[in-house]
Amino acid sequence: MSNVPHESAQASVSASLTQAVLHAATRLGLDRRALLSACALRDEQLADPDARIPFAAQETLWHELDARLQHPEPGLLLGRNLAPGPFSVLGYLLQSSATLKDALNAALRYQRLGGEGGELHVETGDQCLAVLYRPLHPQHPATRIRVLAMMACWVQITAPLLDDFHLLGAQFRHEQPADTAPYQDVFACPLQFASDDYAILLPHALCQLPLIQANPPLQQLLRQHAETLLARLPSASxxxxxxxxxxxxxxxxxxxxxxxxxxxxxxxxxxxxxxxxxxxxxxxxxxxxxxxxxxxxxxxxxxxxxxxxxxxxxxxxxxxxxxxxxxxxxxxxxxxxxxxxxxxxxxxxxxxxxxx
CATH class of the missing domain: 1.10.10.60 (Homeodomain-like)
Structure with missing residues (x-):
């Protein structure tokens, strides 16, 4: 993680990811036009899946969803309704990887394509591999709804790719809520709250298993496209x-x-x-x-x-x-x-x- 004091107004996120969030919200009964208006966004800004929108605009969207969705944990609800397709190249890149380890390496390499609000990190321990999420902007801590949605979505995308998918644990920075059932429904593993990081703990053996949708030829084409998109992003501050x-x-x-x-x-x-x-x-x-x-x-x-x-x-x-x-x-x-x-x-x- 970088403690770089970026100005969040200069950071950007994927239009396709924002589109996916809006699609999920619409399926859950929210008014798309009202959400776009609240975030000062227009449909034209989201038409190109490779386009970028300001991080601040998407962050406003998360806050609007948090206020409008009637659910104990709106982030988990949204994450379970996010489809991998609208993530464009990044989602398909992860799905077509040879192994889960390769998918994680691709996620680390190309994560800026998804957005610049936070960073993934992978830490290897004796008993497990921890996939952590940390905010890039110290002045803007990780929004609970956003992080929970991304964690739930990751499980939703990854589980069908492996025959024996299971987690060793899931960690959250916030305090334990009164009702943890929505968490168990998504993660189905031991839960830890008030942790230093948001993290998903994976068994080492799981990371070496081949993914069901592995596709080397497609992977090569997607990586070429991902490199092109990565090169278009502004240089680091x-x-x-x-x-x-x-x-x-x-x-x-x-x-x-x-x-x-x-x-x-x-x-x-x-x-x-x-x-x-x-x-x-x-x-x-x-x-x-x-x-x-x-x-x-x-x-x-x-x-x-x-x-x-x-x-x-x-x-x-x-x-x-x-x-x-x-x-x-x-x-x-x-x-x-x-x-x-x-x-x-x-x-x-x-x-x-x-x-x-």
Whole structure:
């Protein structure tokens, strides 16, 4: 995930995905024209399945649906009524993949075609593979209805592609609702609420199984089209590029701002000015990147905290421990233990770091 402070107004989402959501809402009895009007959208904007609309417009649509649908969890209801076809190239690309693992890799590669509101991540643990969803815009947390709809839709699309589809668990950031029956109807697995992430937990063996609709020739054509569509999308913001370079530099020690600026063909002063235009700074991005990577390594549970400190460019583990406590109010060991307790299906390795 990127903690890039994108302006959500500049982000876009797939017109075909928006069209699919509207079709589902119409089937559930809502007035399409009223929804379009509330979102300041027109049918012409959605006519081309490869077109894009503003992220903010689709987010308004989700809020309208949340208010209008009479259901304990409107997102789950919508997700079960979303068809893969209207997702255009991305949906067919996933369906025609050789295995579920290949489908997940394609989803990671081409996820921007669906939208820029959030990102999928895959974490591999000892007992399972976790597919996580995290928002791209820290100032706009993941909308519950949107995420639940996408999770339910993913299950709806994937289940028919495998003979023995089942989940090991499903995790949600929000508190447990009074009625969890709608969740069990969709996910049919152990549920965990008040989690750090929205996630679906899959058995490793499931990911290696061939998909029923695997179609290599079609897959090749779809990938070519997906690459063309991906190339049309606007380049990543400067802050996103900075975070990418920071990740590379951190692998070799303390990042160098001057070197990073040179890699971007900018002076240090221009770098700072342009980052300020995106409402962030070099130091903020460095701290955000370090925190994100630290939490990722600690959740994974494979590396000692002292080794993580070195991977993040800290000269001494104690400096990392202090920084991590400032970020989270916890020591790395406490954070790892908390994650292991809340996510028993993920990998954990006992640690003996001095700050545990």
């Amino acid at each position: 400067l802050s996103a590029r900075v975070i990418g370079l920071l990740g590379e530099q951190l692998a070799h020690g303390e990042p160098d701002r001057a070197e990073l600026a040179r890699a971007l063909n900018l002076s240090e002063r221009t770098l700072q000015r342009r980052l300020a235009e995106e409402d962030c700074s070099y130091q903020q991005l460095l701290a955000d990147t370090r925190r994100q990577l630290a939490e990722q390594h600690l959740r994974d549970g494979r590396l000692p905290a002292a080794e993580i400190a070195l991977l993040l460019g800290y000269s001494e583990p104690s400096v990392f421990f202090r920084a991590f406590r400032q970020w989270t109010g916890l020591t790395p060991g406490e954070y790892r233990a908390q994650q292991a307790e809340s996510s028993p299906g993920r990998a954990t390795t006992p640690q003996t770091d001095p700050d545990q």
